Amino acid sequence: MQSSSKLFPVALVSAELRGDLTEDVYLLKPNNSPDSSVELALTRLGRADGAARAVPVVLLHGGFANRRFWYTANGNGLGAWLARAGFDVWLAEMRGHGLSPRNQRYRDNCVVDYARYDLPAIAAFVDEQCGQPAHWLGHSLGGLTLAAALAGGDLAGERVASLILAGCQIRRLHWSLKLPPLNWVARLRLRGREAVAADWLGRGPEEEPAGVVREVLRWFSLFGRFGQGKQDWAAQLADVEVPVLALAGTDDRTDPAGACRQLLECFGSAQREFVRCGRADGFAEDYGHVELLQGKNAQREVWPLLESWLRFGRLPLPATEISPTFA
Numbered sequence: 401m402q403s404s405s406k407l408f409p410v411a412l413v414s415a416e417l418r419g420d421l422t423e424d425v426y427l428l429k430p431n432n433s434p435d436s437s438v439e440l441a442l443t444r445l446g447r448a449d450g451a452a453r454a455v456p457v458v459l460l461h462g463g464f465a466n467r468r469f470w471y472t473a474n475g476n477g478l479g480a481w482l483a484r485a486g487f488d489v490w491l492a493e494m495r496g497h498g499l500s501p502r503n504q505r506y507r508d509n510c511v512v513d514y515a516r517y518d519l520p521a522i523a524a525f526v527d528e529q530c531g532q533p534a535h536w537l538g539h540s541l542g543g544l545t546l547a548a549a550l551a552g553g554d555l556a557g558e559r560v561a562s563l564i565l566a567g568c569q570i571r572r573l574h575w576s577l578k579l580p581p582l583n584w585v586a587r588l589r590l591r592g593r594e595a596v597a598a599d600w601l602g603r604g605p606e607e608e609p610a611g612v613v614r615e616v617l618r619w620f621s622l623f624g625r626f627g628q629g630k631q632d633w634a635a636q637l638a639d640v641e642v643p644v645l646a647l648a649g650t651d652d653r654t655d656p657a658g659a660c661r662q663l664l665e666c667f668g669s670a671q672r673e674f675v676r677c678g679r680a681d682g683f684a685e686d687y688g689h690v691e692l693l694q695g696k697n698a699q700r701e702v703w704p705l706l707e708s709w710l711r712f713g714r715l716p717l718p719a720t721e722i723s724p725t726f727a
Contacts, residue, residue, distance in 0.1 A: 565660070637666040
């Protein structure tokens with residue numbers, strides 16, 4: 401089959417009409433990492449009426465998840481909503497997740513692989529297809545992957561129109577997993593496993609490679625840091641200048657709002673916005689980790705904030721660098 405790209409082999413594996421949306425699924429084989437078996441699924445959503453597409457938006461799922469976090473089987477979700485609003489929506493699935501087949505070294509997959517090899521390939525292909533930088537939205541681990549890629553210089557800032565981080569932080573984890581003996585034992589036990597079950601955190605439809613979970617445990621250990629080798633990604637974010645919007649739920653027990661704000665403040669961007677989503681901030685509910693981007697209240701309250709940011713580069717209400725209105 402003829403490649404859909406001049407960059408590396410890309411197969412258009414399906415092109416479907418899903419109600420009022422078009423769904424094109426591409427399989428990328430960038431062959432840019434030590435594991436040559438890696439293939440990455442990338443789903444493009446658009447309106448079936450042929451209307452001109454607005455700016456591209458790449459949505460990156462979190463841990464234990466896949467594209468269905470954004471786009472359900474019955475055509476709902478934030479990804480479908482943005483596509484109906486006219487955006488050029490791309491749903492990326494990390495190696496071994498969703499429609500991306502498991503690679504040979506699946507058990508050793510880690511965020512540094514996603515950041516160093518996978519995201520640059522996805523960015524290059526989206527840029528080739530769209531001819532302009534995309535906005536990127538990452539939830540939880542997806543957002544941390546984007547932060548790592550930008551901090552390490554693997555994802556070039558000029559390929560990112562803006563960055564949205566939803567439920568992302570690098571400071572807080574359950575206190576017991578910070579205790580050196582427990583953290584070491586947990587990582588040691590994972591060395592013999594290929595994957596961690598989807599119900600490990602009580603949510604998510606998929607397993608997660610053991611390598612990713614070991615890496616996260618190392619980050620959040622008592623003396624750990626968000627980085628790889630000599631790289632301190634948190635410190636290097638000071639050199640990242642893309643516009644950043646951070647969202648956090650006041651009832652998020654996984655990634656507390658205060659810690660999410662701390663991550664935002666690591667960025668050197670002149671344009672930084674923080675939105676805390678809870679009843680005390682004028683929202684209909686105290687949003688949790690998943691509810692922040694899913695559910696009826698999110699569709700009515702949170703999604704329009706994202707649309708305003710993507711369409712106009714600002715929130716619908718006046719805001720300073722970190723707005724008191726949304727603090």
